[in-house]
Amino acid sequence: MDAPSYVFRDVDHCEMCLAPLDQSRILGLRLNQSQGLRPRNKSGVAVTVHRCNVCDFVYASPEPQPAHLNQHYDIPFDEYFNENQLAFSIDFISRPYPKTKELMNFQDGMKALDVGTGIGKGFIALERAGFDTWGVEPSPSFRSKALELTGASEERIALSSIEEAKFPEKFFDLVTFGAVFEHLYGPATALERSMRLLRPGGIWYAEVPSANWLTGRMINAYFRMIGTSFVSNLSPMHSPFHIHEFTLKTFEKYAERTGLFEICHYWYEVCPIRNAPRILHPFMHKLMEQTNTGLQLHVWLRRI
Numbered sequence: 001m002d003a004p005s006y007v008f009r010d011v012d013h014c015e016m017c018l019a020p021l022d023q024s025r026i027l028g029l030r031l032n033q034s035q036g037l038r039p040r041n042k043s044g045v046a047v048t049v050h051r052c053n054v055c056d057f058v059y060a061s062p063e064p065q066p067a068h069l070n071q072h073y074d075i076p077f078d079e080y081f082n083e084n085q086l087a088f089s090i091d092f093i094s095r096p097y098p099k100t101k102e103l104m105n106f107q108d109g110m111k112a113l114d115v116g117t118g119i120g121k122g123f124i125a126l127e128r129a130g131f132d133t134w135g136v137e138p139s140p141s142f143r144s145k146a147l148e149l150t151g152a153s154e155e156r157i158a159l160s161s162i163e164e165a166k167f168p169e170k171f172f173d174l175v176t177f178g179a180v181f182e183h184l185y186g187p188a189t190a191l192e193r194s195m196r197l198l199r200p201g202g203i204w205y206a207e208v209p210s211a212n213w214l215t216g217r218m219i220n221a222y223f224r225m226i227g228t229s230f231v232s233n234l235s236p237m238h239s240p241f242h243i244h245e246f247t248l249k250t251f252e253k254y255a256e257r258t259g260l261f262e263i264c265h266y267w268y269e270v271c272p273i274r275n276a277p278r279i280l281h282p283f284m285h286k287l288m289e290q291t292n293t294g295l296q297l298h299v300w301l302r303r304i
Helices: 083-087 097-103 121-128 140-150 187-196 214-225 248-258 278-291
Strands: 006-009 024-031 046-052 058-060 063-066 111-115 132-136 172-176 198-209 261-269 296-303
Touching: 024 214, 058 063, 097 198, 097 261, 097 296, 111 121, 111 187, 121 132, 121 140, 121 172, 187 198, 187 248, 198 261, 214 278, 248 261, 248 296
Parallel strands: 111 132, 111 172, 172 198
Antiparallel strands: 006 063, 024 046, 046 058, 198 296, 261 296
C-alpha cells in the first residue's frame, strides 16, 4: 500500500475541554516517522504538538488527517500489528475485567460493546468474562479476521465507527475502548456517543497513553539537551498512529463540562521500560508507580 497522504486541519481549541489554542503550551515537533535518538539527522514533515493547560490533553495543530482513513487501518492485520501485539494472550487482555465487573455489580449476560474490535481478542475476552458481546470495527480486513477468530455473526461485529454505529441508546451495560481511544480524530464526540449507548450506571472503560509518562518526559529532555525541538509525544503520521494523549485531568474536565459521567476508578500502568539503561529500570519502575507517571492510563467511568 502507498504511504498515506495527509490533509492538515488547523485546530484552534482543545476538543476535550474546549479551551482555546492560546491556553495550551507547545511541547515541540513530531516527525512523520520514528525519530530515534538522533532526529536532527532525519528529514520529513513535522507537526507541532500542544498540551492543553486546562485539562492536559495532548494534540497536534495542525492535525494531520489521512485523505482516507483506510490508509491507516485497511491493511492486512499482520502488517499493522507487530509480533508482540499479536501474541498478547486473552488472559492479558482480560486484566481489567475483574475490576470492571466489581464496579458494575456484574451479572452473567450483561451487554458489552467492544469498540475497535480489531482482530477480536478483546471480544473473546469479554465473552469469556460472561458478557453478551457486540463489537464495532471500521477496518474491513480487521473485522474479517475478528469474525473468523470469534465465530461471531456479522450482525454482532458491525463494520462501522462508534460515531456511526446503529445501536439503541441505553442498550449496553459496558462500553470498552481498550487501546483504541487515542486513535480517534474526534475523541470527545466518540465519548459522548458511547456514553449515550450506556444505561444509567453503566461502565465505560478505556486504556490510553498517558501524557505524564516519565520515560517520554526524559526523552523530551534529552532532545532539548542535544539542541533539537523534537518530542516523543504522539505519532499521528506513522504506526501506531497515536493522535492524542490523556491524563486523569482530561476526563475530569470533560465530566465537569458535560455532566455525563463520574470517574469511578483509574490506574496508571508502568509497562515495560525502554530507552533507559537496565540498571535504572527498578528505580524508574518504582518511581512511576509512586508518582502515577506510567505509560498507560486505565480509566473507568460511570454513566450518570
